[in-house]
Amino acid sequence: MAAGLPLLIVTGTTGSGKNRLGAHVARRLGGEVLSLDSMKVYRGMDIGTAKPSSDLMKLAPHHLVDVRDPEEHMDLAMFLSLAEKVVAEVHGRRRPLVVVGGTAMYLTGLLYGVHGGPPRDEAFRENLRRERDDVGVGALHARLAKVDPESAARIDPNDYQRIERALELHALTGRPASAHRRDWFRAPRYPFRLYSVTWPRDVLRARIEERVDRMMEAGWLEEVRGLMEGSRLGPEASQALGYKELARFLEEGVPPLDEVVAAIKTRTWQFARRQMTWMRKFEDATRLERKAGDQDDLVARLVNEFRPVWAKALAQSM
Secondary structure, rough: OOOOOOOEEEOOOOOOOHHHHHHHHHHHHOOOOOOOOOOEOOOOOOOOOOOOHHHHHHHEEEEEEOOOOOOOOOOOOHHHHHHHHHHHHHOOOOOOOEEEEOOHHHHHHHHHHOOOOOOOOOOHHHHHHHHHHHOHHHHHHHHHHHHHHHHHHOOOOHHHHHHHHHHHHHHHHOOOHHHHHHOOOOOOOOOOEEEEOOOOOOHHHHHHHHHHHHHOOOOOHHHHHHHHHOOOOOOOHHOOOOOHHHHHHHHHOOHHHHHHHHHHHHHHHHHHHHHHHHHOOOOOOOEEEEEOOHHHHHHHHHHHHHHHHHHHHHHHOO
């Protein structure tokens, strides 16, 4: 295990309640929160990304929320550069840091670093984008499934950015992206305690569908309309769950809105299932099997389990 002060990591699927849990744990520990979410970084994308409420943000300082405009570029290397500074600054203040998020690539990168794959090949990417415009993202995902079925199973068929990189890695190295990804899992860069929040599958699906309904009632469609009027959805931000579907509805008016909402629920559930698969690969994770009304008990458990670990590491670092 790496030397230094430990991180407390709370991960889980979308709709699992990990952000609320993590914020309350951070408050009890007297710590801070590092948001490890690829979409919460964008300003103005509040409702559809389930960004922490102002009340949650008051419980403990939050980092890497609202740090980019939606038209700006953000990739793994950029995010990790920001996250590493947060870790150094918070631990430099001798305060615990609770890392909260479900973006698999970002969490893996934070713990194990970025693999040594080749840099971007702009000529390859330009050709691939032209092909995407001709045949669609689905055809590129099907091609990825032939050369790298493991990556294709993990990547959303609509996630062009990750499809592009996976095909690029295969083209430039002759090795599938999944093989490069396995290279990540060596000795971790930080000591950590990792908790994975889970629900029974039927309960989680109901929570996801109810959350999408609440988002629509809270004005998600108007949020997307405002972003479109400002031409503010860049290539990364537009991959956020539901934003692309709602933007297309606003542009074309079809299919009916209730069908769009149903499709968002389905896509979100599919994404949650992929997150479950990814989380099972973390052998060091402690599974938190949730049930209704258990938050106070879970907060107490995480605080009681992490506090002595933190105190010991802090004393050894003096």
